[in-house]
Amino acid sequence: MHRAAHTALCDWPQFVRPAMIRRSLRCTGSLQTSSRAYSVIPPPRDREEEEMMHRMLRVDHAGEYGANRIYAGQMAVLGRSRTGPLIQQMWDQEKKHLAKFNEILAENRVRPTALLPLWNLAGFALGASTALLGKEGAMACTVAVEESISEHYNSQIRALMESDPERYTELLQMIKEFRDDEMDHHDTGLEHDAESLPGYWLLKNAIQLGCKAAIYVSQRV
Secondary structure (H helix, E strand, O other): OHHHHHHHHHHHHHHOOHHHHHHHHHHHHHHHHOOOOOOOOOOOOOHHHHHHHHHHHHHHHHHHHHHHHHHHHHHHHHOOOOOHHHHHHHHHHHHHHHHHHHHHHHHOOOOOOOOHHHHHHHHHHHHHHHHOOOHHHHHHHHHHHHHHHHHHHHHHHHHHHHHOOOOOHHHHHHHHHHHHHHHHHHHHHHHOOHHHOOOHHHHHHHHHHHHHHHHHHHHHO
16 A cells, blocks of 8 residues: 555656646636636626626627637538648637636626627638638638737727726736637647738738628627
8 A cells, every 4th residue: 555655656747747737727716716706807887887898798709709610610621631630629729718708798698799690600601611722721711810809809908907907807817818829829820831822911801801890890789
């Protein structure tokens, strides 16, 4: 029995990887902030703040929903290719983002955009059509979309920091984490030959123009 205990202690570093330690630290951080009466969004002080938060959450939810549908379209075309696991890995992160926003919308009684059925079809069509151009097409789409989402998150971070960073601590932490994930996806697209697609800049600009329009409309409808 003593020998078994000694063996287990000696083997401990083999099982405790840096990633496991990071996950444990994240869990600890979540527990430290869970003593508040709310998870991420503080109760609104007035009608103006409530409307601002609802617009922000509505458009963020729509963006994550659209990103999920884009990756679903890419996987429908390239899921069995060598690029499939890479796309799936990014999609899995987007699923976590969307699940969190679903939770926040329900908790704060925020109405999602009425255009979700449109983003459902448009997102899937965009993902599938660019994936039909091959791996480079899918990665070009990823770069364009994730860059747009990252810039949008950065604008929200600046607005919250200028408003009251202490009041929005949990929200800022979440948005920064999601922004970093989106930038990782953006960089992954560049690393996997997005810019080698013929007409890359034309496609990227067209997609980003569509993203800006979707952000504008989703905040209001």
